[in-house]
Amino acid sequence: MSQLSRMQNHHKSQQNAALAIRVDNLLSHYDGRVILNNVSLEVEQGEIMVIMGGSGSGKSTLLRYMLGLEKPSAGKIELLGKDITRMDDNDLHHMMKNIGVSFQGGALFGSMTVAENIQLPLNEHTRLDQKTMQIMSQMKLEVVNLAGFENLMPSQLSGGMVKRAALARAIILDPRLLFFDEPSAGLDPVVSAELDELILRLRDAMKMTIVVVTHELESAFKIADRITILDRGEILMCGTVDEVRNSDNQRVYNLLHRQPRADSVNVDEYLQRLTGEELS
Amino acid sequence: MKQKIELLGKRTVNALEELGYAISLLYQSLYWLVLGKFYRQPVKLPLIATQMMQIGVSATFIVVVLCFSVGMMLAIQGLETLKPYGAQAQVVTGIALAVSREFAALITGIIVAGRSGSAIAARIGTMRESQEIDALRVIGINPVRYLAAPALLAMLLVMPVLTLFGMFMGMLGASVYTFYELGMPIEIYMSRSFEVISLTDVLQGLSKSILFAVLIVLVSLINGFQVKGGAEGVGLATTRSVVMSISAIVIADMIVTFFITRM
Numbered sequence A: 001m002s003q004l005s006r007m008q009n010h011h012k013s014q015q016n017a018a019l020a021i022r023v024d025n026l027l028s029h030y031d032g033r034v035i036l037n038n039v040s041l042e043v044e045q046g047e048i049m050v051i052m053g054g055s056g057s058g059k060s061t062l063l064r065y066m067l068g069l070e071k072p073s074a075g076k077i078e079l080l081g082k083d084i085t086r087m088d089d090n091d092l093h094h095m096m097k098n099i100g101v102s103f104q105g106g107a108l109f110g111s112m113t114v115a116e117n118i119q120l121p122l123n124e125h126t127r128l129d130q131k132t133m134q135i136m137s138q139m140k141l142e143v144v145n146l147a148g149f150e151n152l153m154p155s156q157l158s159g160g161m162v163k164r165a166a167l168a169r170a171i172i173l174d175p176r177l178l179f180f181d182e183p184s185a186g187l188d189p190v191v192s193a194e195l196d197e198l199i200l201r202l203r204d205a206m207k208m209t210i211v212v213v214t215h216e217l218e219s220a221f222k223i224a225d226r227i228t229i230l231d232r233g234e235i236l237m238c239g240t241v242d243e244v245r246n247s248d249n250q251r252v253y254n255l256l257h258r259q260p261r262a263d264s265v266n267v268d269e270y271l272q273r274l275t276g277e278e279l280s
Numbered sequence B: 001m002k003q004k005i006e007l008l009g010k011r012t013v014n015a016l017e018e019l020g021y022a023i024s025l026l027y028q029s030l031y032w033l034v035l036g037k038f039y040r041q042p043v044k045l046p047l048i049a050t051q052m053m054q055i056g057v058s059a060t061f062i063v064v065v066l067c068f069s070v071g072m073m074l075a076i077q078g079l080e081t082l083k084p085y086g087a088q089a090q091v092v093t094g095i096a097l098a099v100s101r102e103f104a105a106l107i108t109g110i111i112v113a114g115r116s117g118s119a120i121a122a123r124i125g126t127m128r129e130s131q132e133i134d135a136l137r138v139i140g141i142n143p144v145r146y147l148a149a150p151a152l153l154a155m156l157l158v159m160p161v162l163t164l165f166g167m168f169m170g171m172l173g174a175s176v177y178t179f180y181e182l183g184m185p186i187e188i189y190m191s192r193s194f195e196v197i198s199l200t201d202v203l204q205g206l207s208k209s210i211l212f213a214v215l216i217v218l219v220s221l222i223n224g225f226q227v228k229g230g231a232e233g234v235g236l237a238t239t240r241s242v243v244m245s246i247s248a249i250v251i252a253d254m255i256v257t258f259f260i261t262r263m
Helices: A003-018 A059-066 A089-098 A114-125 A130-143 A159-170 A189-206 A217-223 A241-245 A250-256 A267-275 B002-039 B045-085 B088-129 B132-139 B143-182 B186-196 B199-225 B230-261
Strands: A019-030 A033-044 A048-052 A074-079 A099-102 A177-181 A209-214 A226-231 A234-240
Touching: A019 A059, A019 A209, A033 A059, A033 A209, A033 A226, A033 A234, A048 A059, A048 A189, A048 A217, A059 A074, A059 A177, A059 A209, A089 A099, A089 B132, A099 A159, A099 B132, A114 A130, A114 A159, A114 B132, A130 A159, A159 A189, A189 A209, A189 A217, A209 A217, A217 A241, A226 A241, A226 A250, A234 A241, A234 A250, A241 A250, B002 B143, B002 B199, B045 B088, B045 B143, B088 B132, B088 B143, B088 B186, B088 B199, B088 B230, B132 B143, B143 B186, B143 B199, B199 B230
Parallel strands: A048 A209, A048 A226, A099 A177, A177 A209
Antiparallel strands: A019 A033, A019 A074, A226 A234
């Protein structure tokens, strides 16, 4: 191997080491339809990356792939330098210690109290005694301003409290990667703003890499270091908040200014959809 | 015609897919039950205990009541049928064998399918819809290990016990009616019943109950794990689970009985 190629490899591995997430040419099909078309994305360590897009743009699907919940048709997803698309269940189990996820609806387990929900990852991945787990869950509840609610059931919490409890569960193992799916969905503007502040605080205090999937512009502009915009399964652009704001791409403009899409209708395709028959 | 053939083909493929999924779930559940602890991911005892409580203890009362009633009903029919032949005393033998070999397992299976099978399907379906199953996976918990394996083991432990209960209550129900109709003391009826049935008869009933346990859990799990379409989807899956479980139990019972009687 020449010195030049060794230096290039070294440089590349240094670059990869600084990357928390690398999505490489991700391809996803469902029922013959392309959902994600050669999506490539890199998120650096300690960065807050916001993935935006309208309904059906594929942003939630992309999140599911990044979490290892689905296997892609083609492409690669590296989390912390490891390709999760080729991992077996056991390796994925260990990888999940480094990941925290706050789902859109919270996804708290309805049969458990808030504290039991938060302690579940500790129960699974550690051998800590009950007292220590209690102290740790109390600490995380303090972080998300939910102290005193540990013995309530999820059904007794408001929407904002559910999201904060879910966040406490997501950060209980101090993960290096934190994912949010529509954190502001269903919340009033004040609670939504509080959650944005909380996300920023978490990044600064715990040095986490954070990926947020949202369609809330205000929230995205407030918390993002960089924004990736998805549309119809493809990345339209990826850049800083200013770059996105000043983009001259028409589809980006439409998304940011709530303009309806001016789709051209393919008559043959439309008729075929209606009749279910191939037109000659 | 072409559409009908296509529909038939689709349904056949779906049925085969579900069968494959059920076999995969059974394999994975057994894998986690046996090997989970070697990967430091054991199936936890509290989860099994909770399932046993939900499936078994809370179903005991209804199993007791229904098996008692079925035993009594068999006695009413048996005494009435055998009366013209003066062979009413033979009702003890008939009921003892029918209950131990057949009815206790069947009635218990149907009750558990309706009660606990539907609960398993509804719980897992709701968890799937509210992304709780995704949450389990991102926490690093295999949903089969956490949800399916405990339910399977609990069902396998509880069903034979409930069936034994059912056998006893069926014979007790028949003895009460026989006492009322013929004046035969209950303790005599019961001791004659125990003389008539052999260990093989009891094992036949118990082996059926184990088969039913596996069928109920698998049917409930495949329906629960495949829920789509919100609350309506959960409702549909629950109904489908009950119908499929009871059908599977009755058909499996018929097949097993056919082969056992020819052994």
